[in-house]
Amino acid sequence: MAKITKLDDIVSLCKRRGFIFQSSEIYGGLASCYDYGPLGVELKRNVRNAWWKRVVQMRDDIVGLDCSILMHPMVWKASGHADKFADLVTVCRKCNTRSRVDHLADDGEEHTAHVRVEAAMAEAGELARKKCPACGAVGQFAEPMAFRLMFETEMGANVDDTMTLFLRPETAQGIFVNFRNVMDSTRVKVPFGIAQIGKSFRNEVTTKAFIFRTREFEQAELEFFCAPGTDDQWYEYWKAERFRWYTDLGIQGENLRLREHDPDELAHYAKGCVDVEYRFPFGSGDWQELEGIANRTDFDLRQHQRGMRTMNDWYEAGRDLTKITLKEEDADYIKGPLSYFNEETKERFVPYVIEPSAGIDRSTLAFLVDAYDEEEVKGETRNVLRFHPDLAPVKAAIFPLVKKDGMPEIARKIYDDLKARFTCFYDEKGAVGRRYRRQDEAGTPFCITVDGQSKEDNTVTVRDRDSMEQIRVGADQIRGYLMERLGM
RNA sequence: GCGGGCGUAGCUCAGUGGUAGAGCGUCACGUUGCCAACGUGAAUGUCGUGAGUUCAAAUCUCAUCGCCCGCUCCA
Structure with missing residues (x-):
């Protein structure tokens, strides 16, 4: 099992599949802000x-x-918060290490107790005799910067x-x-x-x-x-x-x-x-x-x-x-x-x-990172998000096997029925295998396919995301079947 | 805030001063008919942004924005 290990890959996946975008991207982005797709x-x-x-x-x-x-x-x-979320920070000119003023002590003795910002202000005047905890230089601190931690x-x-x-x-x-x-x-x-x-x-x-x-x-x-x-x-x-x-x-x-x-x-x-x-x-x-x-x-x-x-x-x-x-x-x-x-x-x-x-x-x-998985299927890499059913963005995708012979009409009807109960996705374009794999990468637990046999015996196939196995289920039982499998 | 790296199509990236590219993806048509098939065709670019140098800038310079890594910080 090859897990992605770099954050870049996750960021890329999130953008490609419409999970997470950088905020205000067309204007060059806004630091630290992200949008959910x-x-x-x-x-x-x-x-x-x-x-x-x-x-x-x-x-x-x-x-x-x-x-x-x-x-x-x-x-x-x-x-x-009004007091403590306003810490003063200074920089050691010698080693460029930042320290909170209230964390500094004479001769570098460390203490981590929070003090009121007023007290920190008073202490700031005494930076000349403070010692940098990183490099040991004394009195090398720049003018302290006030950080307002509340907007x-x-x-x-x-x-x-x-x-x-x-x-x-x-x-x-x-x-x-x-x-x-x-x-x-x-x-x-x-x-x-x-x-x-x-x-x-x-x-x-x-x-x-x-x-x-x-x-x-x-x-x-x-x-x-x-x-x-x-x-x-x-x-x-x-x-x-x-x-x-x-x-x-x-x-x-x-x-x-x-x-x-x-x-x-x-x-x-x-x-x-x-x-x-x-x-x-x-x-x-x-x-x-x-x-x-x-x-x-x-x-x-x-x-x-x-x-x-x-x-x-x-x-x-x-x-x-x-x-x-x-x-x-x-x-x-x-x-x-x-x-x-x-x-x-x-x-x-x-x-x-x-x-x-x-x-x-x-x-x-x-949940996103943990669900991500890649596996080899017939020499190809299959990307799949193995979300718990409660978390999966889309619970079921409904396809006609091909876009003719009355299959889209049947699939549509099933889709209209299911979407009232949970989030569904309908797709009739392209090869069905490709549609399956796309849903794998979105983490959709089940794909329902209407095929030639559906018109004869009123059954459809249900394809499982994790095992890729398919079973036939009666079209009029599909809702109950999925609700049960989804734990709803 | 410091140091390093990076920014070119939706994604991954090639392109070191002279017509902006590839693979994948997307879309259309055909074929096929249950696991990212094949064929043909198509769309998509403020080359992060702004200024400068130059006859000419994706490419050189400066600034700026954003992302990643390491510090630092972190109720």
């Missing part, structure tokens, strides 16, 4: 739907949400009355700020989860690697709220459950793994974090993150309780986020507005959160 949009939608079905539809303890990309600026003050935009048509907003860098915060609303409207009880799929935006320092790291990307996030003390078991549960989702959809086990973060790698609020990683064929064949599953403790809800208490300061500071600091927590925070009351135990607490956060674009790429 006719097959790609179906694939990506299927990935999204597979996630939603598993995480929301099939469960009675999780509900969905779809919140706006633009949110109140205070959301990002409370979450910490900014303005709301308001009247230029004199606009407010600067951020495009969300993650969908999770929209869930936290709607925690109260969902609680009040849906009669859910802890433990329960809120799930959301949507676009997020980050000004990544580096992008690259095709659609793996882009500045505009789609996330599928679940915030699963549980009682303190039960968080460890739910964390373990979601690790296993999320890993299984990928393998159930056909990712080969040897290309997938869970990687637990080291304690010093954890964000300050996280109690535990594990990545679901896939071995992508780019870079040095490195394992790359598809999804992170974190135990975020009660950090987020408590932060938003602090944010709610800070609103007056924000107004008084002329709505300038940079001029305020979050108010300290109420001593009685556990009874705050985002707390939960358990009727049975009569206990009130701020729920802990387990967060599985998956990248839809990354997963789509992984």
Whole structure:
């Protein structure tokens, strides 16, 4: 089995078959942005739907949400993004290595704790005595560059009355700020989860690697709220459950793994974090993150309780986020507005959160790469995408063997019937063998062919993508047959 | 942001100053009639973009955009 190993081959396949195009290509392209073509949009939608079905539809303890990309600026003050997503970076003039100012220490002693951007600014003045962690040169740093990791935009048509907003860098915060609303409207009880799929935006320092790291990307996030003390078991549960989702959809086990973060790698609020990683064929064949599953403790809800208490300061500071600091927590925070009351135990607490956060674009790429296969058939190379039926962009293609003798009419009728149930493709042009192979490269699981015999006994052939074997099925049973084989 | 490589048809690529090409794919017709068959014919190019040098630029120079690899970075 010859697997493609170069990213270029994948990019080429994606363009050739209409999965993924460079954004704004006729204008020379726009860095880090990609468009999904006719097959790609179906694939990506299927990935999204597979996630939603598993995480929301099939469960009675999780509900969905779809919140706006633009949110109140205070959301990002409370979450910490407004501070931390503005890291200062400097370059060592001697070795050209870039370092974050807040990562530098005197005489090169390393520390990785995040500090507020104001503090980093203050530190920037002291670069003269900082040591480059790469080459050891002291005081060779250039003027620090401020990286705004959140996209900014303005709301308001009247230029004199606009407010600067951020495009969300993650969908999770929209869930936290709607925690109260969902609680009040849906009669859910802890433990329960809120799930959301949507676009997020980050000004990544580096992008690259095709659609793996882009500045505009789609996330599928679940915030699963549980009682303190039960968080460890739910964390373990979601690790296993999320890993299984990928393998159930056909990712080969040897290309997938869970990687637990080291304690010093954890964000300050996280109690535990594990990545679901896939071995992508780019870079040095490195394992790359598809999804992170974190135990975020009660950090987020408590932060938003602090944010709610800070609103007056924000107004008084002329709505300038940079001029305020979050108010300290109420001593009685556990009874705050985002707390939960358990009727049975009569206990009130701020729920802990387990967060599985998956990248839809990354997963789509992984499913695409993993499904790709080449095999030798009679001296010819057959390219085939062995998608799981749930993910296949087109579920069945319907052909007349030849474009005459009434075969197209019968095939059309079958096509019209099937397309109401799932995505189908009709093709009557050229040799049937070529049509089969084209569908192989699109990953279509089944091809239905109407031939001479169809008119006599009302049967058609069903050709299997993976084995290339054909069987005859009654034309009036074809729908049920396919639905069953497709697991629908 | 640094270093290296690359950018010519939908894809893979050839083309080192003098008429823009090949294979594959696509389309049409014929033939065939179950696995990328064959025959004939056809369409498709801002040679990434812009400027410069030159009688003449895909080719030389500069700038710029984009992609890949390696650093760096990365909740």
